[in-house]
Amino acid sequence: MNGREMNRQAMEKPGKSGWRVSVLGGGAWGTALALAMLRAGHSVRLFGRDPETVAAIGRGENPRYLPGIAIGPGIEATSDIKTALAGADCVLAVTPAQSLRATLAAVKGYMPADIPLVLCAKGIERDTGALLSAIVGEILPQNPVAALSGPSFATDVARGLPTAVVVAARDEALAADLAARFSAENLRCYSSDDLIGVEIGGALKNVFAIAAGAVTGAGLGASAQAAMVTRGFVELRRIGAAFGARPETLMGLSGLGDLLLTCSSTQSRNFAYGLALGQGKPLAGLALAEGVPTAAIAARIATERNIDAPIIAAVAAILDGTITIRQAVTALMTRPLKTETDD
Numbered sequence: 001m002n003g004r005e006m007n008r009q010a011m012e013k014p015g016k017s018g019w020r021v022s023v024l025g026g027g028a029w030g031t032a033l034a035l036a037m038l039r040a041g042h043s044v045r046l047f048g049r050d051p052e053t054v055a056a057i058g059r060g061e062n063p064r065y066l067p068g069i070a071i072g073p074g075i076e077a078t079s080d081i082k083t084a085l086a087g088a089d090c091v092l093a094v095t096p097a098q099s100l101r102a103t104l105a106a107v108k109g110y111m112p113a114d115i116p117l118v119l120c121a122k123g124i125e126r127d128t129g130a131l132l133s134a135i136v137g138e139i140l141p142q143n144p145v146a147a148l149s150g151p152s153f154a155t156d157v158a159r160g161l162p163t164a165v166v167v168a169a170r171d172e173a174l175a176a177d178l179a180a181r182f183s184a185e186n187l188r189c190y191s192s193d194d195l196i197g198v199e200i201g202g203a204l205k206n207v208f209a210i211a212a213g214a215v216t217g218a219g220l221g222a223s224a225q226a227a228m229v230t231r232g233f234v235e236l237r238r239i240g241a242a243f244g245a246r247p248e249t250l251m252g253l254s255g256l257g258d259l260l261l262t263c264s265s266t267q268s269r270n271f272a273y274g275l276a277l278g279q280g281k282p283l284a285g286l287a288l289a290e291g292v293p294t295a296a297i298a299a300r301i302a303t304e305r306n307i308d309a310p311i312i313a314a315v316a317a318i319l320d321g322t323i324t325i326r327q328a329v330t331a332l333m334t335r336p337l338k339t340e341t342d343d
């Protein structure tokens with residue numbers, strides 16, 4: 001049976017909706033996904049570690065992370081992990097990538113066996129170079145792992161604006177089932193069995209979004225912006241290939257689609273971080289930019305695996321203060337010339 005047939009069957013399955021979905025993380029994306037799951041017909045519990053945020057969600061708003069967006073009564077917010085996970089059919093992990101290990105360690109004793117864990121963060125673990133699915137494999141080996149990724153700003157999804165994402169799992173049938181269950185009128189979920197490809201695209205696009213913000217902030221022009229994003233995508237494909245990602249996945253929603261979104265919008269926190277960097281403004285206090293730790297580890301991975309990734313290396317060096325943006329631009333522009341399709 002092919003993926004399309006599986007999707008069709010899953011969509012038609014009686015009771016496709018009506019799961020109990022637990023969302024771990026009371027930030028912008030966790031709250032937006034909780035709303036999306038509710039719209040898809042599921043009953044939703046949201047775990048937040050901050051009791052104030054949990055209480056605020058209970059009152060109908062998450063003012064710290066999603067100000068101005070109404071949260072209806074259908075979402076049960078709790079700061080008790082046992083309550084959050086009791087009876088869950090599926091868990092969405094929506095804490096930042098660098099916190100995933102701690103989040104999973106905290107839920108380990110309460111996680112129902114065999115239910116899918118869906119990764120919704122985008123990043124590579126800074127200290128180990130592990131993809132997030134590998135961390136799940138270490139800590140919760142009994143739970144099948146999936147990832148949801150693609151062009152999707154939390155505020156857009158929370159408002160019910162339409163977008164399309166991809167849900168990936170190594171088990172094609174699981175991916176198709178989850179995609180069908182998570183889809184709703186305003187959230188179209190495609191399925192994929194290329195879990196690694198989906199993870200890599202989502203993680204690396206944040207690095208180039210920082211670069212795109214920096215290019216804009218430093219006033220380098222729209223031409224430089226397009227050139228950088230295009231050559232950045234070449235680096236994304238090279239690293240993806242080294243991990244075994246399929247090229248067509250990297251060309252899809254979770255790769256190119258999300259790269260285009262985050263490299264072109266100040267709504268992106270990674271772009272905003274780069275913009276401040278390019279403008280020489282203070283970075284302290286800016287919202288989460290997952291591309292910062294991922295740039296450092298991606299640069300290390302590229303060096304260790306002998307992958308040509310000069311933009312990633314430049315972003316990592318700018319972020320750790322080794323070089324300035326001007327020096328990075330000069331270094332990138334004066335490298336030996338080569339054919340465009342040199343790999």
Ligand SMILES: NC(=O)c1ccc[n+]([C@@H]2O[C@H](COP(=O)([O-])OP(=O)(O)OC[C@H]3O[C@@H](n4cnc5c(N)ncnc54)[C@H](O)[C@@H]3O)[C@@H](O)[C@H]2O)c1
Pocket residue numbers: 025026027028029030048049050065094095096097099102103120121122123152153154155288290
């Ligand atoms: N915001 C978006 O538009 C968006 C969209 C798609 C994907 N994502 C991804 O989702 C992930 C989370 O992003 P976000 O926007 O929700 O971030 P956020 O900064 O808005 O919220 C992060 C939340 O995680 C919680 N948290 C952090 N460490 C924790 C830990 N150890 N245990 C429990 N909770 C912890 C924080 O308290 C906070 O509630 C990131 O990887 C991001 O790239 C975000």
Ligand SMILES: O=P(O)(O)OC[C@H](O)CO
Pocket residue numbers: 122150151152153154206209258261262267268269270271288289290
């Ligand atoms: O705001 P950003 O840069 O973390 O991007 C959010 C999402 O990943 C966009 O798909």
